[in-house]
Amino acid sequence: MTATAMAPSLAETVTRRFAARRRMAFAIPAAIIAYLVYAAISFDVAGLVNRARFDNAAILLSDFWSHKTHVTRDNRNGKLTVAIEGEAKGTYPEGMLPDWVSVAGGVTTIDLGQGHVVTYDDAGARYVVPGYGTIDIREVDGRPVLTAPEPLPSWINAAENRIAVTTPAGRFNYTRSKVETFRYQAGWELWFFTLDSPFYGKSPGELAGLALWGDRIAADRSNLGYMLSEFWNNRMWRHGDVAWAIFETILMAFLGTMTAALVALPLSFLAARNFMPLGIFRAAARRVFDFIRGVDGLIWTIILSRAFGPGPMTGAIAIAITDTGSFGKMFSEALENIDEKQVEGVRSTGANAVQRARFGVIPQIMPVFLAQVLYYLESNTRSATVIGAIVGGGIGLLLTQAILTQKDWEEVAYYMVLIILMVMLMDSLSGWLRRKLIKGS
Amino acid sequence: MVDIAFGPEKGQRPDLADNREAYLDMVRRKRMYGGILMVLFVAIMASGWWLADSRNAGGFWNGLSQLFDFPAEVLSEAWAKRANLPHLFWDHVPALIETLNIAAVATLIGTVAAMALSLLATRGLARWPRMIPVFRRIMDMLRAIPEIVIALVLIFILGGGPVPAVIAIALHTGGALGKLFSEVAENADLKPVEGLQSVGANWSQRMWLGVIPQVAPNWLSYALLRFEINVRASAILGFVGEGGIGHDLKLAMQWGQGRYDEVVAIFLLLFLAIVAIDRISDHYRHKLVKGH
Amino acid sequence: QDITGFNIGILGGENAQDRLTNNECFRAYAEETLGVPVKLFAPADYDGVIQGLLGGTIDMAWLGPSAYAKVYLTDPEAVDVALVKTNLDGTFTYYSIGFARADSGIKSMDDMKGKVMSFNDPNSASGYLIPRVELPQQGYSIEPGEFFADVKFTGGHEQTIVAVANGTVDAGVTWADGQGNWEDGYNSGALRKASDAGLVDMNDLVEIWRSKPIPEGPIVLRRALPEEVKAKMIDLTMGLIEKDKECAYNIAAGETAGFSKIDHSFYETIVEVRRQQDGT
Amino acid sequence: MLDVVAVTKLFGQKAAVDNISFSVDRPAFVGIIGRSGAGKSTFLRMMNRLTDATSGEIRVDGRDVLALKGAEARAWQSQCAMIFQQFNLVPRMDVASNVLHGILNRRSTLQTMFNLWPRADILRALEILDRLGISEQAPKRAEALSGGQQQRVAIARALMQDPKIILADEPIASLDPMNAQVVMDTLRRINLEDGRMVIANLHTLDTARRYCDRVIGMRDGRIVFDGTPDMLSTNVAREIYGADESFNEAATSTSIPTDTTADRAYADALLS
Amino acid sequence: MLDVVAVTKLFGQKAAVDNISFSVDRPAFVGIIGRSGAGKSTFLRMMNRLTDATSGEIRVDGRDVLALKGAEARAWQSQCAMIFQQFNLVPRMDVASNVLHGILNRRSTLQTMFNLWPRADILRALEILDRLGISEQAPKRAEALSGGQQQRVAIARALMQDPKIILADEPIASLDPMNAQVVMDTLRRINLEDGRMVIANLHTLDTARRYCDRVIGMRDGRIVFDGTPDMLSTNVAREIYGADESFNEAATSTSIPTDTTADRAYADALLS
């Protein structure tokens, strides 16, 4: 029982093994790192760092949860417009102004908060920045002339025809044609009612009061109905259209998945070794499944677009086709793994092929079948979002287009939240159904 | 031979009528529920298709006859210009490699993230047990956002190129694999972990030495499957966003007539790549899960 | 024969919701005129509408000249050219306008050497086809890496404008009627719409290139439609400027003198240009 | 009644059943014994037409059932019930449905697809279950039952077929002694009361001795013994099991202990 | 040396360990006996800091180990080895690696994750394995070993820790009598030769009598006996096991048969 009794060769074997393992422990990460370095070079990550626009990221992030209000004066005709996000549908109607903008005579005063005040008057415009001083712009010979405490800080950008000031309180732009002030505020403005709605700016209590016992605002319908319709048809956010888009997306996923399951179930028997003894047919069925899976839903969408035109049905058929391939493969694998005893038991009573399938096979593959179908239903909700962007339907179209136009980031945020909720909902729904259907019954 | 098969005396036997009624009742109930479910399902499917059809620009039956118009158009042109195909193939190989690289890098990064997330979100293994719901929700969110959304947003920030696609796919992969990984880890045997804990091993040592060796084959198999899925995702992202062979395919496809030979070449390249990867990964996955 | 419905396609490349909103008034008029349900479709890209017209699922659309050329080249029997939008001065041409950020120092196409150029969509005339032909003729090769450092596709006019304004690319091309003031984004066109929508400040951009005049894209009707339907839709569209000026402004993407009749011969040149570009 | 004439089954080169012939002229309880691989299962499976024979005839009331094809073969299967060692029920379906599978061949495919059995059929299934003492189990899933109960469900399915002949392939091999006895008693009773022929593959000599009117011994696919149970001497057993001098009958006995009073009491309690 | 003062562990309302106190002043072999659920495992797990105590102190050389946190607690764990009933090895790793896990706490995380064990450590692991007579198994996977061998690997891991105290939670409960004896002998030998304290939970009285210097009996979380093995009368056993008059000591005995000469010879051969 001493160390010397130990065979020296054993110590050697073991230490050599450890050395080998150590080499592996380095070789694998080294290989991965080498690959990642190659990828980084081929993806031009270095160049990317230069190209990346983190100011864009800042805009995007702040836009996600805030909105800006444009206060614009046209320098040619002196007309003042106050518009949320600068959009026509967010423009304050005549005679209505946010409480931080006031107009007296020809002078417009904009209180940006924290002591920042902008004034437009006939001579030009002035911006008082606390702790700095007054930025004064006057139009001389049709050209803006700037007077401000020297030296000019970097947040004032003065060019020949244009003066831009950016402070934490807001942004200010002066050009020959117009002067604009942007105030950023948290929240998704006008989410419930647009400015032209009679319900705009009311507190929840007031709204409840109006809905329940207030006098009718419109003679021909109840306040509650009016309110709901004003909300549903909100021109800025279009809740009705968005809801329809979400529904359309789910519809595509549901129809596609269920149809694929119903089609693939009988076809999968053709591809299962124990049900299709003829090798040629089996191989043919498998190749067909592989083919339609390999082509991918997106390509099917494009092929089908010619025949069926844009719309949700095209998307649903595309999903159905692709998933027929996936289900066909999975079901036929499940069929090959079934317990033959049950089939034999049914067969021994003289049941024909259809009956054997119905009683010997279906009860066995039902759990796999349901689990897969429900799993795909959930994941197809996501795919339908993308397919919708191609076939022109659903929330996917709204979202991708909103992103591509790169301005309504709050809408992007809204759609994204809805999509996440939708997918999570489908996820828990399919999980719930899976538990109910597979454990129960 | 005693009559045991037939149970005790008549009087002591449970009432036949009761069992019979109970069963008949069950059959009736099952038939009713089954019937209702069936009718409901058929009704939903029928009205769903009807609705989709009516919302579609073209109707189903009209379209059916034209189903092969487009493929015929593409294939006939490609056939006429088949001499170009080998050359076109070659032209698009770099784009294919880019697509595959995007998928591979995203799968690598996503898998690493999924490993960490899944361990942090698994009961019994979590580093901070109270944070389990947080990590689970994070995975749910990562899974819920379609890759395309993240990619398009990132293109805005990072400019074009493959990196937004990599990040987008990696994030999604992290969420999707994280869930699967955590299901595997949940079934891992905790005894080795406890053994390591008793010698004073810290959390990373416990996970690395006690859990990872147990779950590695299954995790690897899932990661391979994910790679397969990510190759498609990467191609699709190219189609909708930019970069890789998907983008080439979209441009050729949008131009349409005159470049259908290119469409066919790119499509075949992509299709063959996907089928090949599919096959290889299928093979290794079966090996991994069966043989250990 | 009678029709049971009428589908109008709207070319892609802009915010889908805005596209649908801008055309909603026209849809309502069409429904009133035809007495059948009228639906609007806004697929994500040009090809969606083109495929719809070819497949017979879309009955009417306002195409770009290049998109029309594609339809015509694929199937000359598919659609009829019906109308064209006229500018305020009675012409119906527009321009492909190259533009860059004012602060980038780029003043003309010559300054674009080694910079990133962007196009819209392969099916856009002003946003791709015309510059693709004219730029090389003027000595600016569009092969990536030759004159420009890179050449990209943004996917649509609006995207190009935003990409240039954000500096994602150095310059882009889009369409405008070339009348009125640059500050306003001219009288009509993608720049005008973007400026109206508050998407860009025209002062931030400069024009660096302008193509030869391009014929305005036609409004086409599917040839297989009943003559009566075609006539009704042509009348409706032509009369729109009198009937509802705002609606005409919305669908014409800016100030317009209305729509006038036109035929295929007007587009033969561009079809020819596109035919030559095929396969390259 | 039953004439087996020169039946042979080859698997590749190997004869699993090698030219066997015998006749049975009344609805007897026939036991087939033999060691593993002797060809017992193969013979029963051929008779039920689950496996095709290589050559030979099995004449039942003069008709060669091996020559039947398609629907006719299935019709024969419906008259010749089979009971399996592993029960071969559909575990996820309820007991009564499993019993109803016995008449699949006699009802239209469409009708059966949706489980729309006529009320009369259901009542008959319940009656049979009642006769076998497991009618309370009718609504349960088959997989929820014990092995012995499952085998009785399988017998109920066989009875539902109203067969002339019941084939039982080691019906008690996966059961404990108590359940084994219940199942064998049931089979014997059906044989006696209903006058249905039962052919059972049995693993053990003592079971064969106790229940059979006639015992057939097989070895390597051939019949090496054919006679009444009391002709089964130790020597004969050695011949059948191919064992040498050291053969001890107890080695093959896995079944019901001789003193069964306790078991019976327990069984009665269970069934009451 | 070891002072346990009023240690309590509540699971919800229930006290698994209820205010127990005892001291041990020399490196003795302490056995804890008691029936299932008495709180034996819970106590050892608290001592090793696998479970947090609800209240109380366990002072080892004057320091309260229950009060240690984070890295300090892990450092304590590395001085206080634990042996489990189910061995708790990493089954897919080789035996030598499993033994090396004993010093995980003393090497850097990165070093251990990349398998960068110093050669000296590896040699020491092999030496320990050799001492326990299983050095030939060093390159094999732990899962390929028999239960007794696995438990000896677990002991080797414990020795690798070079601990002051070895805790063993029913170390022989999943072993056959022969292996059980080898394992208990090994533990006792370590106790005597190295002077390490061993605290072992034991299921059976006879094992406790045979190996322990001191026996603590627990019942329902409380200490109901504390003394030398020869004080363990049948009455005391009844008290510990909460059994009534019919208590028969043999009922708790699952271990080594009384005639152990053969086993011992074998065990000695193995251990030599």
Ligand SMILES: Nc1ncnc2c1ncn2[C@@H]1O[C@H](COP(=O)(O)OP(=O)(O)OP(=O)(O)O)[C@@H](O)[C@H]1O
């Ligand atoms: N499907 C088959 N393919 C090839 N050989 C087979 C097949 N089925 C059975 N055999 C062979 O035929 C011989 C007889 O098998 P059979 O199952 O009939 O024996 P058995 O007497 O029922 O044995 P056991 O008691 O094990 O059930 C065996 O050697 C077996 O290996």
Ligand SMILES: Nc1ncnc2c1ncn2[C@@H]1O[C@H](COP(=O)(O)OP(=O)(O)OP(=O)(O)O)[C@@H](O)[C@H]1O
């Ligand atoms: N994690 C836990 N949560 C709740 N109760 C627990 C937990 N662990 C142990 N218990 C309870 O504490 C009591 C003591 O358990 P412990 O495992 O310490 O007993 P033991 O003496 O080791 O018994 P055994 O011989 O079965 O191992 C038991 O009643 C047990 O149910």
Ligand SMILES: [Mg+2]
């Ligand atoms: Mg057999």
Ligand SMILES: [Mg+2]
């Ligand atoms: Mg315990």
